[in-house]
Amino acid sequence: MTADAHAAAARAAVQRSLAGQRRPLREYVFHLALLVSVALALAFLVALLSYVVVHGWDRLDANLFLNQPTALLRRIDEAGVQSAIFGTLWVISLTALFCIPTGVLAAIYLEEYGRREMWFNRLIELNIQNLAAVPSIVYGILALGLIARPPLNLGFTVITAALTLSLLVLPILIISSREAIRAVPNSIRDGSLALGATQWQTIRRQVLPVAVPGIATGTILALSRAIGEAAPLLLLGAVQFVTFNPSGPDSSYTVLPIQIFNLATRPQEGFRTLGWAAIIVLLAILLLMNSVAIAVRNRYQKRW
Amino acid sequence: MSVTTSTVPGAAPPRRSLGRSRPRYGEAAIKVVLVAAATLSVATTIAIVISLIPPTVRFFDKVDVGDFLGGTRWAALFKPPAYGVLPLVSGTLLVTAIAVAIAVPIGLATAVYLSEYAHPRVRRTIKPVLEVLAGIPTVVFGFFALYAITPLLQDWLPWAVEPRNALAPGLVMAVLLIPTVASLSEDAMAAVPMELRDGGYALGSSRMLVALRVVVPAAFSGIVAAVILAISRAIGETMIVYIGLGAKPTFTANPLVEGETMAAYIAQAGSGDLPVSSFDYTTIFAVGTLLFAITFAMNAISIRLVRKYREVYE
Numbered sequence: 277m278t279a280d281a282h283a284a285a286a287r288a289a290v291q292r293s294l295a296g297q298r299r300p301l302r303e304y305v306f307h308l309a310l311l312v313s314v315a316l317a318l319a320f321l322v323a324l325l326s327y328v329v330v331h332g333w334d335r336l337d338a339n340l341f342l343n344q345p346t347a348l349l350r351r352i353d354e355a356g357v358q359s360a361i362f363g364t365l366w367v368i369s370l371t372a373l374f375c376i377p378t379g380v381l382a383a384i385y386l387e388e389y390g391r392r393e394m395w396f397n398r399l400i401e402l403n404i405q406n407l408a409a410v411p412s413i414v415y416g417i418l419a420l421g422l423i424a425r426p427p428l429n430l431g432f433t434v435i436t437a438a439l440t441l442s443l444l445v446l447p448i449l450i451i452s453s454r455e456a457i458r459a460v461p462n463s464i465r466d467g468s469l470a471l472g473a474t475q476w477q478t479i480r481r482q483v484l485p486v487a488v489p490g491i492a493t494g495t496i497l498a499l500s501r502a503i504g505e506a507a508p509l510l511l512l513g514a515v516q517f518v519t520f521n522p523s524g525p526d527s528s529y530t531v532l533p534i535q536i537f538n539l540a541t542r543p544q545e546g547f548r549t550l551g552w553a554a555i556i557v558l559l560a561i562l563l564l565m566n567s568v569a570i571a572v573r574n575r576y577q578k579r580w
Numbered sequence: 581m582s583v584t585t586s587t588v589p590g591a592a593p594p595r596r597s598l599g600r601s602r603p604r605y606g607e608a609a610i611k612v613v614l615v616a617a618a619t620l621s622v623a624t625t626i627a628i629v630i631s632l633i634p635p636t637v638r639f640f641d642k643v644d645v646g647d648f649l650g651g652t653r654w655a656a657l658f659k660p661p662a663y664g665v666l667p668l669v670s671g672t673l674l675v676t677a678i679a680v681a682i683a684v685p686i687g688l689a690t691a692v693y694l695s696e697y698a699h700p701r702v703r704r705t706i707k708p709v710l711e712v713l714a715g716i717p718t719v720v721f722g723f724f725a726l727y728a729i730t731p732l733l734q735d736w737l738p739w740a741v742e743p744r745n746a747l748a749p750g751l752v753m754a755v756l757l758i759p760t761v762a763s764l765s766e767d768a769m770a771a772v773p774m775e776l777r778d779g780g781y782a783l784g785s786s787r788m789l790v791a792l793r794v795v796v797p798a799a800f801s802g803i804v805a806a807v808i809l810a811i812s813r814a815i816g817e818t819m820i821v822y823i824g825l826g827a828k829p830t831f832t833a834n835p836l837v838e839g840e841t842m843a844a845y846i847a848q849a850g851s852g853d854l855p856v857s858s859f860d861y862t863t864i865f866a867v868g869t870l871l872f873a874i875t876f877a878m879n880a881i882s883i884r885l886v887r888k889y890r891e892v893y894e
Contacts, residue, residue, distance in 0.1 A: 303787065303788050306791075307788075309689060310690075310692055310693035313689035313690050313693070314706065316686055317686060317690060317755065317759075318709060320755045324724055377617075382617040382620065382621065384614055385614035385615055385617060389611060403621050403622050405883050406625070406879045409875065409879040410816070411817070411875055413868075414868060414871065415628075417846065418624075420850060421630075421631030421635070421865070443624050446624070447621065475607060476606070476610050497711075504716070506717065506718070506818075507843070507847060511846070511864075533717050534719075536723060537722075537823065540723050540823050548727055551727075555723060562715055562717070566711070566712055
């Protein structure tokens with residue numbers, strides 16, 4: 277009885293003293309500062325999107341998709357960006373064709389075959405991390421010096437642009453694919469190998485099917501990076517005035533980000549408004565791709 | 581359960597080699613293809629260097645290295661030409677300084693909030709939004725700097741702000757860098773073991789003290805890596821500065837006047853379709869070599885620092 281009473285008294289005393297101990301003001305100030313910082317970043321996103329939509333909405337009409345760009349101020353109100361939309365589709369399709377197989381194969385090698393003790397594999401890994409942060413304009417220089425001009429001499433064409441963007445997003449694609457492959461538990465590999473499957477059979481039939489959603493997410497994000505990229509293509513002829521849709525991989529081209537850049541170099545109101553409208557189209561494509569990527573990740577991602 | 585072996589007890593087991601029964605050429609061929617794909621990344625780096633070196637050598641045949649690195653006038657495509665790269669460097673550093681000065685505090689605060697304060701559900705909502713922010717094309721940011729931010733600045737300081745200036749692209753680029761800083765530093769903070777935080781709380785520390793005196797110091801090398809990577813991105817960023825800052829090399833620290841960065845010069849001269857044999861053409865590569873060397877070195881430092889904290893905690 278007395279022990280219980282003592283315990284109750286002690287508990288009450290502790291609670292009293294804890295209740296009296298207010299958190300100092302600086303705790304709240306700090307928490308508030310953190311919240312304000314996060315809010316600033318989010319607010320900018322909202323401000324940017326709403327500003328773009330408000331200024332471009334009126335020009336978001338059929339002309340935008342059906343008509344070609346113009347350099348003439350008197351025709352600007354009916355002009356569109358059709359050649360840029362088709363150019364973007366062409367360039368991105370070829371980019372996907374080049375970079376998805378290469379990126380996934382490289383990721384498979386690094387995760388499943390390459391032993392980290394070997395200097396060569398460590399070199400590749402280090403190199404990929406570094407390439408992921410090399411400025412995009414440098415890829416433009418590489419392509420200008422070696423792809424568009426001799427030795428490859430492919431000219432200022434869709435295929436040059438696609439090869440350049442492939443090299444640019446390959447590191448991103450490899451890093452995300454590796455993460456997806458690494459997330460597959462080793463027990464699955466061991467089980468398959470124990471049943472007599474070869475290493476490639478194990479990868480092909482067990483590891484890859486499980487890793488596909490992760491790889492797909494990374495691929496979509498990498499391609500959306502390529503769609504928005506303009507700097508290297510400035511060096512590769514996309515900035516020319518193109519009023520026709522690409523006819524094939526060896527055709528000259530322009531793309532949406534470059535078209536937006538071109539519109540930014542013209543000070544008149546009509547060009548600017550068309551620019552905001554083209555930005556809406558570009559952002560809509562990217563937001564769509566981003567949401568698909570997030571949906572794939574949430575829907576198919578397995579937790580082991 | 582009772583049947584463990586099919587052979588008669590006492591009889592010699594059938595001889596089976598555990599080695600490879602027959603050579604698997606398919607497996608070997610596949611491995612060759614995979615190695616080739618992985619080697620492409622090294623080939624890319626080598627190709628970048630190969631594309632840069634010959635024109636750069638040609639450039640330095642005519643221009644003294646000291647004049648290039650120390651000269652304060654850049655007029656490569658004019659007559660008479662001047663090849664002092666400092667105006668391009670100062671333009672680059674000016675925009676970078678503005679962007680980094682804003683992005684680092686906000687990005688770090690965001691990382692501390694996400695890693696130490698936010699409810700997991702809040703974190704799961706905010707992170708994709710930051711990814712969207714990071715995925716907005718830089719040409720859009722440039723357009724925004726030129727046509728939305730600069731007019732605002734001109735309303736406040738109409739006598740001083742030129743239509744192209746360093747402040748507007750700097751502010752906009754800060755927003756571009758926030759997700760980089762936030763997500764990399766948050767990774768570093770998430771790698772700090774829970775025991776360290778628990779130790780701090782057990783000694784009576786508040787949440788803020790644990791965040792600032794335990795988590796941030798423990799994740800410091802990762803945070804520095806994030807900041808270096810952000811600086812490297814800012815230095816190499818092209819479209820925002822080409823559109824927002826302009827194409828007029830100016831050796832100044834004034835953020836309100838037109839200027840040019842290294843990357844913007846490459847874009848400007850490179851989009852002009854200069855003849856390969858001309859000397860002007862080599863200036864693209866000389867500036868490109870400088871840009872590549874700076875960013876490559878910074879990335880290498882950043883990667884090393886990330887490895888360091890991974891080694892300590894993982």
